[in-house]
Amino acid sequence: MDGQRDSSSERRLQSAAVFKAFLSKNSTKSNTNLYDHLTRLLLKVIDEQPHNAVDVIEDLSYAVKQDLFEDRQSNLRDLPQTTAAELLAEKQRLLFTQQEDAEQEDELAETPLPNVSEIGFYLEQAGVGMGREELQRVFLALKQLVESQPVIQRCRLWGKILGTQSNYIVAEAECKEWEDEEEEKIGDEAAEEEEREAETREGDENEIDPLPQSTYKPPPLVPKEAMGTGANKFVYYVCKEPGLPWVKLPSVSPAQITVARQIRKFFSGRLDSPVNSYPPFPGNEGNYLRAQIARISAGTQVSPQGFFQTGEEEGDEEDEAPRDSYDVNPDFEGISVAEMVESLSTWVHHIQHILQQGRCTWVNLAVKREEDQNEDGEAEETEEEPDEPEQEVGPPLLTPLSQDAEIFNTPPWTTKMSSTLTSQHAAAVLRSNLWPGAYAYACGKKFENIYVGWGLKDVGEGYSPPLPPLPQKEYPSGPEITEAQDPSVEEEQVLEEALDEQEAEQEELDDTDEGELLDDD
Amino acid sequence: MDSQTLYFSLELVAGSGHILNIEQRTALQTSLMILRKNYKFGRVLFWGKILGLKEDYFIAQGRGEDELKDKKNLYSFNCMDWFLLPPATNCLINEVSKAARGRFIGDPSHVYERVLRIHLEDDEEHEEVVKVSEENRLAVTIHWIDEEASVVPRGAFIKNPHGIVQMNRSFCGLSDSEARKLDSFLHFREPRNQKESILGMCELNQTIDFLDVLSDDIPKGSWSLQFECARKVCVLRSLLWLGLTFYHVPVTPHNGYIYIGNGYRNLDLNFML
Numbered sequence: 001m002d003g004q005r006d007s008s009s010e011r012r013l014q015s016a017a018v019f020k021a022f023l024s025k026n027s028t029k030s031n032t033n034l035y036d037h038l039t040r041l042l043l044k045v046i047d048e049q050p051h052n053a054v055d056v057i058e059d060l061s062y063a064v065k066q067d068l069f070e071d072r073q074s075n076l077r078d079l080p081q082t083t084a085a086e087l088l089a090e091k092q093r094l095l096f097t098q099q100e101d102a103e104q105e106d107e108l109a110e111t112p113l114p115n116v117s118e119i120g121f122y123l124e125q126a127g128v129g130m131g132r133e134e135l136q137r138v139f140l141a142l143k144q145l146v147e148s149q150p151v152i153q154r155c156r157l158w159g160k161i162l163g164t165q166s167n168y169i170v171a172e173a174e175c176k177e178w179e180d181e182e183e184e185k186i187g188d189e190a191a192e193e194e195e196r197e198a199e200t201r202e203g204d205e206n207e208i209d210p211l212p213q214s215t216y217k218p219p220p221l222v223p224k225e226a227m228g229t230g231a232n233k234f235v236y237y238v239c240k241e242p243g244l245p246w247v248k249l250p251s252v253s254p255a256q257i258t259v260a261r262q263i264r265k266f267f268s269g270r271l272d273s274p275v276n277s278y279p280p281f282p283g284n285e286g287n288y289l290r291a292q293i294a295r296i297s298a299g300t301q302v303s304p305q306g307f308f309q310t311g312e313e314e315g316d317e318e319d320e321a322p323r324d325s326y327d328v329n330p331d332f333e334g335i336s337v338a339e340m341v342e343s344l345s346t347w348v349h350h351i352q353h354i355l356q357q358g359r360c361t362w363v364n365l366a367v368k369r370e371e372d373q374n375e376d377g378e379a380e381e382t383e384e385e386p387d388e389p390e391q392e393v394g395p396p397l398l399t400p401l402s403q404d405a406e407i408f409n410t411p412p413w414t415t416k417m418s419s420t421l422t423s424q425h426a427a428a429v430l431r432s433n434l435w436p437g438a439y440a441y442a443c444g445k446k447f448e449n450i451y452v453g454w455g456l457k458d459v460g461e462g463y464s465p466p467l468p469p470l471p472q473k474e475y476p477s478g479p480e481i482t483e484a485q486d487p488s489v490e491e492e493q494v495l496e497e498a499l500d501e502q503e504a505e506q507e508e509l510d511d512t513d514e515g516e517l518l519d520d521d
Numbered sequence: 522m523d524s525q526t527l528y529f530s531l532e533l534v535a536g537s538g539h540i541l542n543i544e545q546r547t548a549l550q551t552s553l554m555i556l557r558k559n560y561k562f563g564r565v566l567f568w569g570k571i572l573g574l575k576e577d578y579f580i581a582q583g584r585g586e587d588e589l590k591d592k593k594n595l596y597s598f599n600c601m602d603w604f605l606l607p608p609a610t611n612c613l614i615n616e617v618s619k620a621a622r623g624r625f626i627g628d629p630s631h632v633y634e635r636v637l638r639i640h641l642e643d644d645e646e647h648e649e650v651v652k653v654s655e656e657n658r659l660a661v662t663i664h665w666i667d668e669e670a671s672v673v674p675r676g677a678f679i680k681n682p683h684g685i686v687q688m689n690r691s692f693c694g695l696s697d698s699e700a701r702k703l704d705s706f707l708h709f710r711e712p713r714n715q716k717e718s719i720l721g722m723c724e725l726n727q728t729i730d731f732l733d734v735l736s737d738d739i740p741k742g743s744w745s746l747q748f749e750c751a752r753k754v755c756v757l758r759s760l761l762w763l764g765l766t767f768y769h770v771p772v773t774p775h776n777g778y779i780y781i782g783n784g785y786r787n788l789d790l791n792f793m794l
Contacts, residue, residue, distance in 0.1 A: 058728075059691040083697060085752040092751065125542050131535030134750065160538065164745040164760065164794075167536070241752075266760065266793045410624050414574055419544050420599065433574065433624065436763075436783060437538055452538030454763060456793075461622070463789040 032068065040064050092243035095140040112146050112155045112173075119157070119448050125418040126429040126441045128450060130160055134242070138169055141242035148246075149237075151175045158236065158297075159437075159451030161289065163269030168238045170293060170451075171246070175228070175235055220365045222254035222357055230352060230360030231257065231294040238289065240269065247271060249290040254358025255282050260291035264463045267455055278465060292455045294354065299457075300438035301351040301449050302401060302430065304340065306332050308350050310397060326350065326397060334444040340428035341415045345402040347430060347440070353394035362392045407434060408460030434458055522768075522777025524553040524565045524581075530777050534766040536749045536756060539570070539781040545579075548600035553581060556603055560593065568594065569764075569780035571659065573627030578659060580780075588678060589686040589711065594663050596629070604629075607657060609664035617661040620651040625784050629656040662784045669786075670759040671709040672735065672767040674776050675699075678709070679728045689729075692774050700755040700771040703746060707732035742794050760794075763787050 023035040041064050045053050050060070116139035123129040130138070138157060146155050158172040225232045231254075237246040263277040271286040281288055308326040340346045352360040395403065404412045412434045418441070419426040427443035437453020475481070487495070522530045527549060531541060541549070549567055557565045562583035571578040578596045581603060585591025595603040607613070620635040637649045679689045699705040707730075714733045735744055735757075745758040759765040764782020769775065787793075 056691050059689075063691075083752075084748060088752045124540060127540055127542050127545075128538060129535060129540050130538065131532045131540070131750065133532070134536065137751075160536075162537065162745075162758070164742070166747060264789055264793055408623065411574060418542060421544060431572075436572075458783075459789070463792055465792055 030065075030068075037061070037064065088241060088243065092137065095137065095144060095243050112152050113143055114156055116142070116157075118446070122427055122441050122443060122446065122448065123439075123450060125427050126439055127418070128439045128452060130452060137242035141169070141239060141246070142171055145171055145173075145237055145246045149173070151177060157450065158293065159453075161267055161292070161451075161455040162453065163267035166240045166269030168240065168267065168269070168289060169242065171237045171239075172234045172297075173237060174233075222359060222365065223363060224251065224253045225359055225361070227251060231298070231354055231358075233351075234297075236290060236293055238271070247286075249286055249293070250283075252287070252290045252294050253282070256287050256291040257294060257354060257358035260288060260295065262466050264456060264459065264465075278468070289455070295457070296435055296438060296451055296455070297351050298349075298354045298360075300432045300435050300440070300451065301349065302347045302440050303350045303447050303449075304332075304335050304442045305346050305348045305398075305400060306335070307445075307447065308348075308398060332445060335442070337417065337426055337428045337443065338423075340442055341417050343402070344404075344413055344415070345400040347401045347413075347442075348398040349395070349401065350398060352397055353399075355392045355394050357392060360394070364391070401430075408458075410434075410458075410460070522567055522779055524549065524557070524567055526775060526777065527553075527567055530768065530775065531779075533750055533754050533768040533770070534756070534777075534779050537758065537764070537766045537781070539764075541570075545600050549579075552597070552601045552603065556581060556583065556595065562593070563588075563591075566777070567779070568663065569782075571625055571662065571780075571784040572782065573625040576627030578625070578627070580659075580663060582663075586687075587685045588688065589709065592667070594660065596659060598627075606660040606663070609661045613653075613657055614661050614664070616651055616653045617658050620653045621658045621661075625659070626655060629654065629659070631655040633658065659784075665786070666762050666765065666780055668710050669708075670762045670765045670778075670780070672706050672757055672778050673709045673732070674769050675705045675707055676729050677774070677776060678732070680731045681728070686731075694772040694774055695755075695769065697771050700769060701746070703736040703744060704734045706735045706757060706767075708735065740791060740794065743790060761787050761790055 020035065023038075024033045026033050041057075041061050044060055044064055045057075048060075050056055053060070116135075120129065120132065120135045120139070123135075124132070129135055142155060142157060146152055152173045153176045154174040156172045158170040161168045161170060227235075232251045236249045238249060239246045259277075259279055259281045262279055263275075263281060265275060265277055265288070267289060268285060271284070271289070273285045275281040275283070275285055275288045306329055309329040310326050335346050354360055355362055357363070401413055406412065410433050412432065414431045414433060416429045416431065417423055417426045418429050427441045430440040430442075432438035434457060435451070435453070436456075436458055438449070438451045440449045441447060522534075527546065531546065553565045553567065556562070560583050563586060564584050566582040566584065568580040568582040571580065576598050578598070579600050581595045581597070583593045583595065585593075594606040596606060597603045619637060620633045622633065622635065632652050632654050634650065634652050637651060639647045639649060641647055674692075674695050676695075677689055677692045678686055680686050695705050709732065712731060712733050714737055738744065743760050745760060747756050747758075748754065749756045753770065755769045755771055757767040757769075759767075762780065762782065765778060765780045767776070767778035
């Protein structure tokens with residue numbers, strides 16, 4: 001019996017030894033064996049003692065193998081790599097440096113910088129913003145902008161526009177004096193283009209058979225509004241990330257606003273990228289951004305009624321032209337928050353409405369065209385004079401929001417109290433439903449507007465792009481260009497005979513005529 | 522996003538413009554804790570907010586043992602009192618897609634009504650009136666958003682041998698370079714797409730790669746991937762559901778998504794890219 005038991009336990013030991021040998025067989029690929037691996041794995045479990053170790057044993061095993069691999073790689077030196085975050089941190093460091101200016105006291109008296117921390121506080125109450133830390137960085141960047149651009153008289157955080165690749169932070173500034181560089185530049189370009197056209201025309205004349213010229217005449221261009229008025233009342237600066245340089249946006253032209261109303265595109269985040277759209281947008285993304293900013297401002301910048309007042313002194317004479325200026329009302333007492341939440345008529349627009357023409361003040365294009373014709377001296381009688389177009393009139397400045405039109409059965413504004421539990425200290429919050437992302441708050445005498453969103457208007461059921469114009473009419477089809485079947489030989493012969501007969505008759509007639517004439521003589 | 526990490530994660534998605542004010546945040550901290558206890562959820566997520574014309578819906582999502590299948594959605598107006606939403610069945614989805622139009626009102630009992638005219642073959646017109654309540658619409662909308670735009674980083678969830686989807690406890694975050702690529706992010710829904718080839722499959726890990734990859738979405742470019750918060754946090758925004766923001770801090774397990782928006786799909790996406 002003993003011998004049998006011995007032999008069975010021996011056999012078992014032997015098989016264990018065989019299995020151990022199997023376990024410690026090195027893998028041909030990684031040159032490790034399972035025995036060592038299990039030892040290491042169990043050592044790791046003993047070391048770390050993870051909770052519910054059996055559930056994560058696969059991952060532990062994986063980690064053990066990875067460690068082995070990394071160990072072998074460690075004789076390679078680390079590649080120094082600067083990440084984007086490090087680069088940005090280096091740039092943002094400049095925001096936190098303190099400038100030691102002697103004139104600081106003077107600046108304290110009247111600084112173009114808004115009270116940033118207060119605005120941040122109220123925005124958080126209202127449930128909008130970009131995060132506390134980010135807001136702080138943005139405000140430091142605003143400070144940087146104001147310091148670098150001494151022409152800025154007043155500056156404000158307008159908001160943020162999200163893009164697919166990066167976002168734009170937008171600052172609105174009022175300047176002391178307006179630069180006219182751009183206008184000149186554009187004028188030069190136009191002149192150059194004309195010259196170029198003239199050259200090509202000359203070239204055409206030299207050829208024997210000139211190519212046909214297009215008779216298409218573009219509709220007259222609506223002139224741009226001057227800096228400091230209408231849609232170009234403010235200058236806008238954008239930056240991608242606080243700390244990166246601010247870029248001044250070009251002024252907006254009516255054509256850009258008109259096209260921006262018809263298209264619906266995401267911003268990419270690069271100012272110089274083209275806007276691929278139908279109808280084609282005149283300009284690049286910077287221009288598109290500026291046009292959208294103008295539209296959003298006109299639609300959603302609001303203030304409590306009575307905060308601003310229009311200059312009443314120069315009363316009735318100027319009634320025809322819409323007023324575009326207002327002053328801060330020194331007697332404004334503030335409207336109670338409950339009232340501001342209750343009724344939309346306590347809020348007013350303080351930015352001019354942009355007309356269908358793409359301008360805030362209407363210009364009569366028909367008059368201008370006549371002048372052009374006189375200058376050109378070329379009479380174009382064929383064109384009928386268009387009827388005197390009716391003057392477009394937008395709602396006057398400081399119109400209450402209660403007069404805003406309802407679009408797609410949605411009220412354009414939603415009001416709310418920032419806090420329901422402590423309503424006596426809450427702020428009134430206004431949200432635009434037409435421009436998702438546009439908010440305004442008011443609390444006592446303080447108010448602010450901000451826009452954080454994609455820069456797109458709500459279009460209700462869905463956007464339908466404008467159709468391309470109808471194709472041009474073909475040449476009018478008449479008998480002279482209609483195709484006909486060639487006559488057969490028989491038909492030709494019949495025709496010839498008929499012609500001959502006619503001729504013969506004619507001759508006979510002539511003869512008789514002559515005879516008669518002779519008779520008369 | 523997980524209610525446990527709400528105090529810092531809301532700050533990371535604030536770049537989209539919407540934040541919760543301090544009153545709502547503190548209310549959520551209290552009420553979600555009670556919610557978890559009462560409904561016996563494994564964990565509770567603050568899912569987001571749907572903006573209505575009169576009131577906004579705050580949405581919370583309770584998750585059970587299987588994170589993918591055991592989901593329950595609740596809504597609230599004041600962040601304290603929560604109401605359970607019905608599950609989105611196929612029949613409900615059909616009704617909602619037919620009847621519901623326009624913006625959310627903010628009244629769960631509001632009934633959307635729509636008369637559908639169906640032309641039958643023999644020139645007869647058949648009128649069908651579809652009615653659906655806003656509560657049901659809300660349930661379906663949340664279901665749609667979860668189906669089409671909920672995101673998790675690759676490896677954050679595993680399917681265990683019993684087929685149950687759970688959080689991966691040993692997930693320690695994507696690396697910086699992985700977080701730059703859209704194919705390290707997965708749709709957190711029942712997988713729909715067939716893996717294209719065996720060759721493509723051999724590199725995948727069955728326990729991790731059981732979900733669909735974002736980079737397969739149609740149209741291409743329906744996601745915006747950026748690095749925000751001083752370029753330290755990876756932020757994904759859905760362009761199909763404007764308002765959905767996902768964050769992940771690389772090399773840490775922190776991730777989550779939130780939806781704050783109007784609650785409708787961006788049908789114009791194809792014109793806008």
